[in-house]
Amino acid sequence: MAAPRRDTRGIVAPADFLARVDFRRPEPAEPLRSHIEHYWLIDWDLPEPYVSQVVPHPAVHIVFQQFESQEPFVEVAGVQQGLFTQKLEGRGRVCGIKFRPGAFRPFAPGQAVSEWTGRRIHFPEAFPTANCTAVLTPDDEDARIAALDTFLLSLSPRPDPQADLAMTLVDRIRTDRTIRRVADFARTEGMSVRLLQRLFAGYVGVGPKWVILRYRIHEALERAEAERDVDWAGLAADLGYADQAHLVRDFTATVGVPPTAYAAAVRSSG
Incomplete structure (x- = not known):
């Protein structure tokens, strides 16, 4: 591990x-x-x-x-x-x-x-x-x-193959930036969307769509902190968003401020 x-x-x-x-x-x-x-x-x-x-x-x-x-x-x-x-x-x-x-x-x-x-x-x-x-x-x-x-x-946890599967799938989402749509991901894994969602509810606590979006916001945060002039439109495309506006919306809803304001605050504090 x-x-x-x-x-x-x-x-x-x-x-x-x-x-x-x-x-x-x-x-x-x-x-x-x-x-x-x-x-x-x-x-x-x-x-x-x-x-x-x-x-x-x-x-x-x-x-x-x-x-x-x-x-x-x-x-x-x-x-x-x-x-x-x-x-x-x-x-x-x-x-x-x-x-x-x-x-x-x-x-x-x-x-x-x-x-x-x-x-x-x-x-x-x-x-x-x-x-x-x-x-x-x-x-x-x-x-x-x-x-x-x-x-x-x-606590002596017992082996649970479903937990192992859930861990594997979440880690795949985390590391593979090409995973963007739940339906495509489920098909690749040989599962129905409903079965995938049930597995995530039972073992992860949130749905696969939420996990995909959250890891993308993490990456956007990291880029905002590391780069002085982020190409937000290019980053949105890299992360699988339809356009920059969708990235800005999700980032703002999650972090509380738009990505440009967050990046400016990070630079001023540094």
């Missing part, structure tokens, strides 16, 4: 984010790597409040959190369809688990992953072994990682 990502794809204004918090993405124990993309650890000590924003991936997260003057807690965050915003202030710590898209259901087989979509559920009964103290208290990072490993291994 792929190693933890080192890019900042999905993080809005990543340079600003990384300048304010200590952010790391360690690997889980080897037996977990087929289902867990990476852990993500954040520590902060801020003189003034800061609002972080992320354009989420099609992934479910389990997140252990400690905010100043609050009791620690754990939550399941289903796939978030809009811009994910979190206010950070004072001192705090987060230890998160990012499941590979399609890989969460073996750990919580009782319901379709779409039932978690858009929700952030504190102390879910599905995970009674979650121990906030063991995960959040140690200053030693290896101890925190070991606690996350212990928690996940205690």
Whole structure:
């Protein structure tokens, strides 16, 4: 399986984010790597409040959190369809688990992953072994990682060929920019559109069309951050949009500002 990502794809204004918090993405124990993309650890000590924003991936997260003057807690965050915003202030710590898209259901087989979509559920009964103290208290990072490993291994997920198929299909969408239409993709995979949509609802939490569009917005974000003069019409064509206006519409709806305004803001902050 792929190693933890080192890019900042999905993080809005990543340079600003990384300048304010200590952010790391360690690997889980080897037996977990087929289902867990990476852990993500954040520590902060801020003189003034800061609002972080992320354009989420099609992934479910389990997140252990400690905010100043609050009791620690754990939550399941289903796939978030809009811009994910979190206010950070004072001192705090987060230890998160990012499941590979399609890989969460073996750990919580009782319901379709779409039932978690858009929700952030504190102390879910599905995970009674979650121990906030063991995960959040140690200053030693290896101890925190070991606690996350212990928690996940205690859930004893069973093999699930449908989860494996869902993971494979989402990864194919992520890496193959020629995939633009759900009907064409389903045909290539030897599936009906309805069967593909049912698989994604049950194991990914969102439909294949949403996944295609989200990965394209991630790429547009990355290009806006890396290039001084983006050819937006050319990029729209590369990403499979009918025209530039459709890219601008989706980008604005997802990020909150048009792509040209976002690119200008990134350049001015740099």
